[in-house]
Amino acid sequence: MLGVCVVGTGRAGLIHARNFARGVPGAHLAALVDPQKEALAAAGGELGISRCYADFREALKDPEVQAMVVVTPTRLHRELVVAAARAGRHILCEKPMAITVEECREMIRAAEEHRVVLQVGFMRRFDPGFLAAKEAIERGDIGPVVQVKSLTHGPSVPQPWMYDLAASNGPLAEVNSHDIDTLRWYTGSEFQEVYAVAGNYRCPEARADYPDFYDNVSLLARFRNGMQGFIGGAVSVGYGYDSRVEVLGARGLLCVGRQEQGSVTTCTPEGGIVRPFVKSWRNLFQEAYAEEDRGFVRAVTEGEAPRVSGRDGLLAVQVVEAGNRSIREGRPVTLPEL
Numbered sequence: 204m205l206g207v208c209v210v211g212t213g214r215a216g217l218i219h220a221r222n223f224a225r226g227v228p229g230a231h232l233a234a235l236v237d238p239q240k241e242a243l244a245a246a247g248g249e250l251g252i253s254r255c256y257a258d259f260r261e262a263l264k265d266p267e268v269q270a271m272v273v274v275t276p277t278r279l280h281r282e283l284v285v286a287a288a289r290a291g292r293h294i295l296c297e298k299p300m301a302i303t304v305e306e307c308r309e310m311i312r313a314a315e316e317h318r319v320v321l322q323v324g325f326m327r328r329f330d331p332g333f334l335a336a337k338e339a340i341e342r343g344d345i346g347p348v349v350q351v352k353s354l355t356h357g358p359s360v361p362q363p364w365m366y367d368l369a370a371s372n373g374p375l376a377e378v379n380s381h382d383i384d385t386l387r388w389y390t391g392s393e394f395q396e397v398y399a400v401a402g403n404y405r406c407p408e409a410r411a412d413y414p415d416f417y418d419n420v421s422l423l424a425r426f427r428n429g430m431q432g433f434i435g436g437a438v439s440v441g442y443g444y445d446s447r448v449e450v451l452g453a454r455g456l457l458c459v460g461r462q463e464q465g466s467v468t469t470c471t472p473e474g475g476i477v478r479p480f481v482k483s484w485r486n487l488f489q490e491a492y493a494e495e496d497r498g499f500v501r502a503v504t505e506g507e508a509p510r511v512s513g514r515d516g517l518l519a520v521q522v523v524e525a526g527n528r529s530i531r532e533g534r535p536v537t538l539p540e541l
């Protein structure tokens with residue numbers, strides 16, 4: 204049984220910790236790490252875990268811990284992943300992989316040198332709907348792909364650490380990393396050129412201290428194989444969690460994603476037709492996160508190549524950096540082949 208330690212017991216950390224506590228074949232939740240005492244105690248209490256560490260380095264000394272799920276704020280990913288690799292621990296690192304391409308390179312090198320698995324948290328690649336669309340593309344159901352449009356709108360106000368673009372890379376990284384990965388996956392190609400525009404329309408509290416922060420972004424892309432891409436990103440939208448993709452082919456269209464939560468529609472003379480909106484990524488991608496964790500354990504215990512590699516993480520960070528540069532400089536940015 205692979206002993207898994209979840210590092211960071213915030214919003215996304217708890218999803219992984221609960222998955223491993225409930226049961227992932229071949230693994231068990233061995234330990235938790237978080238410097239925030241209350242968050243750590245609450246997670247340990249809920250999940251019945253006594254090996255709770257305030258300092259990551261203590262967990263690395265624990266022989267019960269053979270693998271780590273890194274779910275801290277993004278700016279810490281590099282340091283934690285490199286330390287885990289050096290200590291011989293396998294790693295599932297949440298997206299975005301890191302802040303810069305250089306950091307990603309260091310993480311990949313450390314995992315290779317120490318022969319540990321490094322998987323990156325693009326869980327949409329484990330989602331049944333996203334997978335079915337990929338299969339339809341490969342079967343040629345819509346003919347050759349011409350354009351992929353992907354949007355993610357998040358309902359909540361960003362975590363305070365996300366306002367600082369130098370520390371987080373902003374919504375293109377925190378929200379749209381997933382869309383970037385989906386475009387690479389569905390086009391089967393790499394971004395060649397991007398042009399992005401962005402602004403802060405809904406987060407007035409961030410304007411004074413973080414004038415560069417944007418809560419809405421549109422990114423247009425050309426791929427090396429000639430396909431076209433578009434990404435829409437938004438945070439603090441309030442109405443719900445909205446994640447949809449359209450793949451336009453030479454002879455058809457694929458639409459991925461849903462906005463409706465549950466299957467009940469209420470019809471009244473006053474309200475018309477009312478259906479609840481998906482509230483959170485936690486509900487929409489519940490099965491995808493569980494399958495992602497199972498896939499990680501298979502990669503470690505059965506030697507399967509991780510479905511999402513460090514290189515996938517790095518190439519997404521390259522697009523984030525190019526997109527943010529395009530926003531800053533107000534012009535299209537060409538990406539070098541990596």
Ligand SMILES: NC(=O)c1ccc[n+]([C@@H]2O[C@H](COP(=O)([O-])OP(=O)(O)OC[C@H]3O[C@@H](n4cnc5c(N)ncnc54)[C@H](O)[C@@H]3O)[C@@H](O)[C@H]2O)c1
Nearest residue numbers: 211212213214215216236237239274275276277297298299
């Ligand atoms: N795959 C997804 O859909 C998804 C969804 C949400 C967040 N994320 C990613 O997960 C990461 C965390 O995001 P979040 O929304 O859970 O953030 P969060 O702020 O809710 O939680 C982060 C947690 O990390 C803890 N932490 C800080 N420093 C630490 C350290 N040195 N060691 C251990 N723990 C530490 C914090 O105390 C906090 O509890 C980010 O990289 C984010 O982009 C991914």
